[in-house]
Amino acid sequence: MTRLCGGGPPGGAGTGPFTLVPAYFHPGTAVHTWRRLLADPPRMAVVTVDHGPGQARDPGCAAAVAALRAAGTEVLGYAETDFGLRPATEVRADLRRYLVWYGVRGAFLDQVAACADRVAHYRALVEEVRGPVVLNPGVYPDPAYASLADLLVTFEGSLAAYRSMREPAWARRLARGRFCHLVHGVPYEQVEPTLRRAVRHAGTVHVTDRTGAAPWRDLPTYFG
Structure with missing residues (x-):
């Protein structure tokens, strides 16, 4: 049930390693980080208030989403x-709140099953x-998942794990633009070789030098 044309994600903003940014930082407490993001808006960005849309409309989040959309980013x-x-x-209730409170129609479903x-x-x-x-199992799932999403996250993990990743045969038969890879723990000197590997497997990539349990809580130090 693909909604997009051309085999890849929408939008005109953003190029390079930041075509999709998990923006898991609140505009009210990470003002500088949001300024950096809006200074170099990505093609796609994933927003969250508190592991979801929150319990009530957040004016700061609404303003940040509006600014991203005005910059051409698919939110x-x-x-x-x-x-x-x-x-x-x-899950449906969360998605309705994003639509009603923030005007966000697209969905990034996380912790997706792979079976x-x-x-x-x-x-x-x-x-x-x-x-x-966008569906994020974080691994290559059963091939049937590819028909459900505009974009399938088939890798999310550390650079060390990425180096040993193997692409299954079914994925090699599909366009690279159908897949996304999210790689953390990538120091600046490893960005280019990591991207050279990534483009063989995925049309949408985000890399960061952040590490730990929540690497998407900030932008990479080399962002922009």
Whole structure:
């Protein structure tokens, strides 16, 4: 159920290693970080208030989303799915709040299952999304997931793990623009060789030198 044309994600902003940015930092507490992001807007950005849209409309988040959209960035709302265990009603409620409170139609579904027996669950979820859909299992899942999303995150992890990643045969038969890779722990001197590897597998990439349990809580030090 692909909504995009041309085999890749939408938007005209952003090039290079920051075509999709997980913007998991709040505009009210990370003002400088948001200024850096808006100074070099990416093609796509994922926003979250508190692991989702929050419990009420956040004016600061609304203003930040509006600024990104005005810059040409496709904004996606972050929603956890707990590997298919979170009730679909809760995920749908999150997506409705993003739409009503922030005007965000696209969805970035995180912690997506990779097994075949949850494909129907995710198919029902994405059928209700009004904009672009990114699914993030963080690994190469059952091939059926590729037909559900505009963009499939088939790697999320450290540079050390990325060096040993292997692409399955089914993925090699699809366009690179269908896939996204998110790599953390990438020092500046390793950005270019990492990207050379990435473009063989994915049309959308984000790399950062941040590490730890929450590497997307800030922009890379070399962003922009």
